[in-house]
Amino acid sequence: MDVPFLSLRDVNARYADELKAAAARVIDSGWYVMGEELGAFEREFAAYCGVAHAVGVGNGLDALSLILRGYKELGALRDGDEVIVPANTFIATLLAITANQLVPVLVEPDADTFNLDPERVESAIGPRTRALMPVHLYGQLADMDALSAIAQRHGLLVIEDAAQAHGASLGERRAGALGDAAGFSFFPAKNLGALGDGGAVVTRNPELAARVLALRNYGSEVKYQHLYQGCNSRLDEIQAAMLRVKLAHLDHEVAMRRQVARHYREGIRHAHIVLPQVADESRHAWHLFVVRCGARDALQQHLRAHGVQSQVHYPVPPHRQPAYASLSGLQLPITEQLHDEVLSLPMGPAMNEEAIRRVIDACNAFERAP
Numbered sequence: 001m002d003v004p005f006l007s008l009r010d011v012n013a014r015y016a017d018e019l020k021a022a023a024a025r026v027i028d029s030g031w032y033v034m035g036e037e038l039g040a041f042e043r044e045f046a047a048y049c050g051v052a053h054a055v056g057v058g059n060g061l062d063a064l065s066l067i068l069r070g071y072k073e074l075g076a077l078r079d080g081d082e083v084i085v086p087a088n089t090f091i092a093t094l095l096a097i098t099a100n101q102l103v104p105v106l107v108e109p110d111a112d113t114f115n116l117d118p119e120r121v122e123s124a125i126g127p128r129t130r131a132l133m134p135v136h137l138y139g140q141l142a143d144m145d146a147l148s149a150i151a152q153r154h155g156l157l158v159i160e161d162a163a164q165a166h167g168a169s170l171g172e173r174r175a176g177a178l179g180d181a182a183g184f185s186f187f188p189a190k191n192l193g194a195l196g197d198g199g200a201v202v203t204r205n206p207e208l209a210a211r212v213l214a215l216r217n218y219g220s221e222v223k224y225q226h227l228y229q230g231c232n233s234r235l236d237e238i239q240a241a242m243l244r245v246k247l248a249h250l251d252h253e254v255a256m257r258r259q260v261a262r263h264y265r266e267g268i269r270h271a272h273i274v275l276p277q278v279a280d281e282s283r284h285a286w287h288l289f290v291v292r293c294g295a296r297d298a299l300q301q302h303l304r305a306h307g308v309q310s311q312v313h314y315p316v317p318p319h320r321q322p323a324y325a326s327l328s329g330l331q332l333p334i335t336e337q338l339h340d341e342v343l344s345l346p347m348g349p350a351m352n353e354e355a356i357r358r359v360i361d362a363c364n365a366f367e368r369a370p
């Protein structure tokens with residue numbers, strides 16, 4: 001049998017009894033949207049992140065989008081303002097920006113960490129720049145000390161795309177507490193995954209939290225009174241109940257991911273496979289374990305032949321997507337090279353030693369084609 005890239009069945013099987021009990025509790029309650037489970041999860045997730053407010057929403061894209069929309073309602077962002085993002089991010093980061101009539105400014109990452117390069121950020125700041133949107137890509141925190149210092153000097157908002165970084169921490173502070181606001185995704189494959197779609201906005205800012213609370217529910221604070229042209233993006237009771245179960249196990253799961261990463265980093269020894277660079281263990285929650293290889297496609301094929309699944313995150317950068325044809329003229333050589341070289345190895349909290357060993361052996365047995 002293949003080593004799967006990620007078996008969600010194995011991930012959730014360990015909590016099956018708890019998950020079924022939680023689902024039964026919701027079914028029996030007769031209340032399915034905007035109820036006690038959501039309120040309880042929001043309190044628990046805010047406490048986990050170490051911030052005052054968490055607002056459950058429909059998915060991670062909406063979380064990012066509603067943060068920007070909330071800042072627009074507060075007057076902190078206006079149409080045409082620029083938001084700096086890493087050029088090698090998942091498309092959702094850009095979609096949140098352009099959906100709000102804001103302008104994404106793509107900045108090249110540091111090739112070792114895959115995250116925003118603070119020096120390049122500083123030189124990309126112009127008169128219309130209003131926000132930085134660092135992405136903690138693959139689960140590793142961006143250089144938030146440097147980015148926060150830049151933001152402070154230039155009076156910019158810092159909005160974390162924390163969709164891959166649940167459980168990563170910088171000293172005592174966790175992902176979600178490192179900027180002005182953060183968007184999380186609870187897509188099933190994320191570090192904290194629901195059994196369907198889900199997301200959350202977390203922030204210390206009570207005004208922003210109040211706007212997002214209203215915006216997710218038709219722009220309404222009081223039923224049938226509409227302050228804003230909002231949307232319907234709510235985290236339902238079943239998913240909130242699933243997430244409460246999974247949140248209690250998150251730290252353990254992140255520890256398991258770190259163990260898999262440690263084995264890989266100790267065991268994979270190959271002249272053509274570049275292992276991920278880690279600034280500090282606690283800063284990486286290992287959503288993905290991403291190696292680089294100049295012969296990436298051959299490596300992936302080799303692994304497949306040895307029964308090891310792998311994936312590419314991501315094969316085409318946003319500025320090369322048809323959806324962003326307007327950005328196709330950009331020269332982003334580091335980003336383009338990374339997209340040609342990255343390969344994600346199997347990673348998850350339920351991997352056993354044999355599977356880890358098989359991945360390591362398959363990598364070490366790779367013979368680069370002449």
Ligand SMILES: *Cc1c(COP(=O)(O)O)cnc(C)c1O
Pocket residue numbers: 059060061062089090092093135161163164184185186187197198199
């Ligand atoms: C998954 C992800 C999102 C979007 O989350 P969804 O819940 O799928 O909408 C946004 N940004 C990044 C970096 C992601 O990995």
